[in-house]
Amino acid sequence: MHRPRTRMSPGHEGVAWADHGEARWSHTHTWDHPEWNVDDLVAAKNGRTVSVVLPALDEEATVAGVIATIAPLLGTLVDELIVLDSGSTDRTADRARAAGARVITREEAIPDLPPAPGKGEALWRSIAATTGDVIAFVDSDLIDPDPMFVPKMVGPLLADPDIHLVKGYYRRPLRTGDTQEPGGGGRVTELLARPLLTALKPELGEVCQPLGGEYAGTRELLASVRFAPGYGVEIGLLIDTYDRYGLAGIGQVNLGVRSHRNRPLHELSVMSRQIVATLLDRCGIEDSGAGLIQFVPEPDGGFTPHTTELLRGERPPINSLP
Numbered sequence: 001m002h003r004p005r006t007r008m009s010p011g012h013e014g015v016a017w018a019d020h021g022e023a024r025w026s027h028t029h030t031w032d033h034p035e036w037n038v039d040d041l042v043a044a045k046n047g048r049t050v051s052v053v054l055p056a057l058d059e060e061a062t063v064a065g066v067i068a069t070i071a072p073l074l075g076t077l078v079d080e081l082i083v084l085d086s087g088s089t090d091r092t093a094d095r096a097r098a099a100g101a102r103v104i105t106r107e108e109a110i111p112d113l114p115p116a117p118g119k120g121e122a123l124w125r126s127i128a129a130t131t132g133d134v135i136a137f138v139d140s141d142l143i144d145p146d147p148m149f150v151p152k153m154v155g156p157l158l159a160d161p162d163i164h165l166v167k168g169y170y171r172r173p174l175r176t177g178d179t180q181e182p183g184g185g186g187r188v189t190e191l192l193a194r195p196l197l198t199a200l201k202p203e204l205g206e207v208c209q210p211l212g213g214e215y216a217g218t219r220e221l222l223a224s225v226r227f228a229p230g231y232g233v234e235i236g237l238l239i240d241t242y243d244r245y246g247l248a249g250i251g252q253v254n255l256g257v258r259s260h261r262n263r264p265l266h267e268l269s270v271m272s273r274q275i276v277a278t279l280l281d282r283c284g285i286e287d288s289g290a291g292l293i294q295f296v297p298e299p300d301g302g303f304t305p306h307t308t309e310l311l312r313g314e315r316p317p318i319n320s321l322p
């Protein structure tokens, strides 16, 4: 496969863009109009294998729909498709199996170690449970994802040996009740992650969706980095990849539109607290470690404080396990 074309247009005046040699990273490592097809990618695999991992916690409503968009690639581009069940108590596992995925629990992935809660733990264990040279992650709460999500994400990894992490980016609608706001989604991304990243790691300000759950990486990278707990996992992986390989090791690909189950604001606050903890840690800034206090409105007009503690317990690189 030829190196895919880059199409991110410039014109962001006033932004201190990172120079990547002669060309800016946003030109050389951003695929705004990816044009490769599955046959191109199969030819580019060259003996390498691709695993797709769907982390899932109680996603019975959507998991089968996500699998249905990826299962047709099994045996060609995709060599294995697993759902890493993060402790679901609903019918996620049954539905995932019926749709054509292999379901692996956290305990099965690494039997000798009791599982911790959170998404980071599920992804970390999935590295041990899969064998692909390239691993693509797709959230299992997506609604009508495009079947080209995985082919688009793995393209740069198969084409360029210097790239180790490819983040998807997209338009993000926000659904509230019966209404849908086309560009209203990605609230934590836009209000917290991108501003804070720009302040502390300005070169990563060019990454459109630092938090998005659709990304792919080489096993070389993913087995050799630590995994942050909970929802800190994406920001941790992004910064750790940057610190190891620089921007040259990262790519991003336009996946079109991504809809998912939009969480209520109070759940996103807890997610944000976890992300802040990992971001500060990766930037060498001390965090108080305090849990987030939220004020729950009561029927009588008052509020009750409720604290959510931070998830702790960074996981070491999988390839450092005995």
Ligand SMILES: O=c1ccn([C@@H]2O[C@H](COP(=O)(O)OP(=O)(O)O[C@H]3O[C@H](CO)[C@@H](O)[C@H](O)[C@H]3O)[C@@H](O)[C@H]2O)c(=O)[nH]1
Pocket: 054, 055, 056, 057, 058, 059, 084, 085, 086, 117, 118, 119, 122, 138, 139, 140, 141, 210, 211, 212, 213, 214, 231, 232, 233, 234, 235, 260, 263
């Ligand atoms: O303990 C958990 C929590 C979540 N999930 C799964 O992880 C995926 C994403 O979780 P979700 O709660 O839907 O996250 P979002 O609200 O969509 O948050 C965004 O931002 C997070 C922080 O970067 C990322 O982890 C998400 O992938 C990204 O979509 C879903 O398939 C979940 O079922 C688990 O497997 N275990």
Ligand SMILES: O=C(O)[C@H](O)COP(=O)(O)O
Pocket: 172, 173, 174, 184, 185, 186, 187, 188, 189, 190, 211, 212, 261, 262, 263, 268
């Ligand atoms: O990635 C994010 O910013 C959070 O998952 C919130 O996304 P949403 O605003 O689209 O629900």
